Amino acid sequence: MGGGTPRSSIGHILPGAGFLAVGLWHLFSHIRLFSLRPGAYVAPVWFPAPRVRHLELILIIAGSAVEFAMEMFVDHSTFLPFDADGSIPSDRLHNHEHAIICLALLVYAASALHLDRVRARCRGTLSVLLVAAVFAQELLVFHFHSTDHAGLEGQFHWLLQLVVAACLATALLGIAFPRSFAVSLVRSACITFHGVWLMVIGAMVWVPSRVSKGCSLVQEDGRDTVRCHSKASLHRAKALANLQFGWYLTFMTVFVVALYLYVCKRYPAEAAYVRVPEASEEEENLEQRKCGALRGGDDVRHGFTPLEIEV
Incomplete structure (x- = not known):
């Protein structure tokens, strides 16, 4: 019987905390932006911070890089992710698969940051496509995972796939409907719930004291997993996992409604006015419309840029 490894639990809880933080930041920022200017709302892909414009992207890059290094080099008998002949050891396949997700996140954040700095054309559309690619990669990895997510562990990960699929769907819908506040709200809520459920998996599957009654942690193929007697x-145990998912989903729904009411009360709509754009702005707006929509990092509407959004 295994005692559970800290890495197994932390490896889900820390990434979950990252998704939770980004999701909450987006929830608050989308609601606030919509509350202030409902008639001019266009969903940004990411939100600039007050003093460090690219702080959100920088933190995603840093977190993804650290997790990538942990999966590939740390907490193993050898720090090398490959065998002497260059092949991937069987007991390291799941680490390489997790690392692919981290790499996709890193590529998204680094690309979005660079596209914004060079003010590339269609940078908002490209950035949201990269977000969709991250969730598509994650869904692919968890659906065809080399690890046998059977039994209780499989149930938790199957429910996780539902959340990731919702994140992917809303990201793709955001391309077609950039002005839809509902799409942005649901996407932000899904990202937040993604983080919550990852943390739940880390706590309920790999913390011995939280394992369901009648089940226990055992070690198979060099890793800890839950097996029921x-x-x-x-x-x-599966029924309890489903109940947990339902309870957390209900709490998440109530939280989003409460946050929406609070933010709308705290930040009432601003008085509408129109500033005549300069010639250079008209040219940029025309180019952005050709890409499908104005997005985060390149909005110029009613005289505001994302940097002027008080966050």
Whole structure:
């Protein structure tokens, strides 16, 4: 019987905390932007911070790089991710798969940052496509995972796939409907819930004291996993996982509604006015419309840029 490894739990809780932080930041920022200017709302891909414009992207780059290094080099008998002949060891396949997700996040954040700095054409559209690529990569990895996510562990990860699929769908819808506040709200809520559920997996699957009654942590193929002692115990454990998902989803819904009401009350709509754009701005707006929509990092509407959004 395994005692559970800190890496197994932390490896889900820390990334979950990252998704939770980004999701909450986007939830608040989207609601605030919509509340202040409902008639001019266009969903940004990311939100600039007050003093460090690219802080959100920088933190995503740093977190993804650290997690990539942890998956590839740390917490193993050898720091080398490959065998002497250059092949991937069987017990390291799941680490390489997790590292691919980290790499996709890193590519998105670094690309979005660079596109914004050079003010590339269609940078907003490209950035949201990169976001969709991240969730597509994650969904692919978890659906065809080399690790046998069977039993209770498989149930938690199957429910996680539902959340990732919702994130992917809303990211793609954001390309077609950049002015839809509903799409942005649901996407932000899904990212937040993604983080919550990752943390739940880390706590309920790999913390021995939290494992469902009738089940225990065992070590198989060099890793800890949950195995239930009978079919009845497995059925009960899966049912409890489903109940947890439902409870957290309900709490998330109530939280989003409460946050929406609070932010709208705290930041009432501004008085509408129109500033005549300069010739250079008209040219840039025309170019951006050709790309499909104005987005985060390149909005110029009613005399405001994302940097002027007080956050």
